[in-house]
Amino acid sequence: MPRRLFLSSGDLVADRRYGFARDLQMRGDLAAAADLLEQAIELAPHFVSAWFVLGEIRQKLGEREAAIAAFRRARDGDPQDHHGASLHLMQLGAEGLSDMPKAYVQALFDQYAPRFDEALLHDLGYRGPSLLLKAVLSARTAANKPAFFKRGIDLGCGTGLGAAAFAKNVDRFIGIDLSAGMIEQARATGLYADLEVQDMLNGLRVRDDASADLILAADAMVYVCDLASVLAEAGRVLAPGGVVAFTVETHDGEGVVIGDGLRYAHGESYIGAAIEAAGLNLSALQPASTRNEGRVPVPGLVVVASKM
Numbered sequence: 001m002p003r004r005l006f007l008s009s010g011d012l013v014a015d016r017r018y019g020f021a022r023d024l025q026m027r028g029d030l031a032a033a034a035d036l037l038e039q040a041i042e043l044a045p046h047f048v049s050a051w052f053v054l055g056e057i058r059q060k061l062g063e064r065e066a067a068i069a070a071f072r073r074a075r076d077g078d079p080q081d082h083h084g085a086s087l088h089l090m091q092l093g094a095e096g097l098s099d100m101p102k103a104y105v106q107a108l109f110d111q112y113a114p115r116f117d118e119a120l121l122h123d124l125g126y127r128g129p130s131l132l133l134k135a136v137l138s139a140r141t142a143a144n145k146p147a148f149f150k151r152g153i154d155l156g157c158g159t160g161l162g163a164a165a166f167a168k169n170v171d172r173f174i175g176i177d178l179s180a181g182m183i184e185q186a187r188a189t190g191l192y193a194d195l196e197v198q199d200m201l202n203g204l205r206v207r208d209d210a211s212a213d214l215i216l217a218a219d220a221m222v223y224v225c226d227l228a229s230v231l232a233e234a235g236r237v238l239a240p241g242g243v244v245a246f247t248v249e250t251h252d253g254e255g256v257v258i259g260d261g262l263r264y265a266h267g268e269s270y271i272g273a274a275i276e277a278a279g280l281n282l283s284a285l286q287p288a289s290t291r292n293e294g295r296v297p298v299p300g301l302v303v304v305a306s307k308m
Helices: 014-026 030-043 048-060 062-077 085-091 102-123 129-142 161-165 180-187 199-206 229-239 268-277
Strands: 149-155 170-177 193-195 212-217 238-249 256-258 265-267 281-287 300-306
Touching: 014 030, 014 048, 014 238, 030 048, 048 161, 048 199, 048 281, 062 085, 085 256, 102 161, 102 180, 129 161, 129 281, 129 300, 149 161, 149 199, 149 229, 149 238, 161 170, 161 212, 170 180, 170 199, 199 229, 212 229, 229 238, 229 268, 238 265, 268 300
Parallel strands: 149 170, 149 212, 170 193, 212 238
Antiparallel strands: 238 300, 256 265, 281 300
């Protein structure tokens, strides 16, 4: 994963203590790291990065209330929430679920972009695009329809791994991603007719009705809480006979939760209801893990739906 986001306090001594605290955190000496962070915060009370890391440490130590207080200070000190403190607050049950802060997603993937493919493919064993391609081919065969699409939209396109997997099946791809760093990497592939820096929902909202034949989202919906809104727009944008295919992480319960990896996990019944509400027909909903964490497959689903 990318290097830790750091926002300077403006106080050199406080910044140094933060750096020493991070070293101690990496070594597993959480109590000493927390002590140094408290010292840094005394020097710079609005030190967002220090409050955020202190929240992580308090959460790791099982000190829930102290963690919540620290994450709130981090979020309140940076309303755009570049560190993603609000996600921890959701995970701790201190706040209700909502979509991820855009600034957090942008910062995360702008840092990640230069080594994204290496980390995802080699470190995490990522296999989302190939699973999606297999599911789409199978669904089209079952429907006795060709698996070739003239106009494709790659939501959360990243560096272009999804478009690469579908290159022989899509005539023209538009890529949409919130990270300018990812868009830069995707542009270098030459796989896209057009690329846009935008979140998925707004990227779809500007498209005309029936203007796409395939909408793809490989490992992107895990950063969206409200899938229903995205799928409703996808249903509008798809031409009759068009297909939407995406992967999600999942869990055994109902609705949506924040997983250990700070990504959303969607229950099967939630996905089915969102697809039905969007006026789409479910073609496939298959258990499949798109990535590993700690060498353990993360539970997931591959979903294919069509517009009649």
